[in-house]
Amino acid sequence: MAGIGLDDMIVERDEFLQFAWYIRDISGIILDDSKLYIVENRFDSLCRELGCRSIRDLYLKARSDPNRTVERKIIDLITTHETFFFRDENSFKMLSRFATVWYFGRKGCRAGSHIPLINIWCAGCSTGQEIYSAAMALRETLYSAPLSAVRILGTDISDECIAKASYGRYTQFEVERGLSPERLERCFTRDGDEWRIRDEIRSMVTFKRLNLMNDFSFLTEFDAIFCRNVAIYFSPEDRKSLFERMAAHMNRDSVMILGLTETMHGVTNQLFRMESDLGVYYRRAY
Secondary structure, eight states, rough: OOOOTTTEEEEEHHHHHHHHHHHHHHOOOOOOOOGHHHHHHHHHHHHHHHHHHSOOOOOOOHHHHHHHHHHHHHHHHHHHHOOOOOOOHHHHHHHHHHHHHHHHHTTTTTTTSSSSEEEEEETTTTTTTTHHHHHHHHHHHHHHHHOOEEEEEEEEHHHHHHHHHHTEEEHHHHHHHTTTTTHHHHHHEETTEEEEEOHHHHHEEEEEOOOSSSSSSSSSOEEEOOSSSGGSSHHHHHHHHHHHHHHTTTEEEEEOOOTTTOTTTTTTTTTTEEEEEEEEEEEOOO
């Protein structure tokens, strides 16, 4: 049977298919034949680290690990971490516009309440640039509002991403991708050779490791859900399930914002498309 070279290892096709099903099971990510190079490029070093002589060995080690440490290492390697600050900036301008309406519409009726006036969820937040972009945009828009008025939850399946996002520390290269000099000076402080998000912005956000394939019914209701460039790696069935479960966490005024190339067309009838001058968003159908 034909195999794929992985340095001095050969990945047989039946091994790859077994591993691909395992990846889908733990993450929702689909690996078809065109993604063989991902296995070739990303898992050789982990196999060496764990003393595995094949992808099948790695699969068996992950399945037999009661602490799921190996599984989490695999997830860190298979997930895409490409992101930068204010990616598709109109999405954040659109969020700010909605937030102004939500905040001033609720300011009186929730006076004295401990409930945040605005709740936002960034699903698949990666290393934090998206969630901090949302926090910065809302702080600029609602500059007179107390910090407690806005709560933003960032979730990701990767331990490595959640750790970096929670720390809020970025290299010079990372802050130069999407941040203006004014925002950098206003929202970050120098920390050696890197930059750290200011406590004022950091206090608006919380992070949680979450596998979107698993149950998340324990989450609250959100005014905005960012789920950008996450479900593109899912099967049609898993994509439908994800968006319908997310819709259950939206109210009549809530919006969902996807990536620029994504669409809900043909996925589910529980969310309907809306357009503004700043872009496309979705609302829950009632």
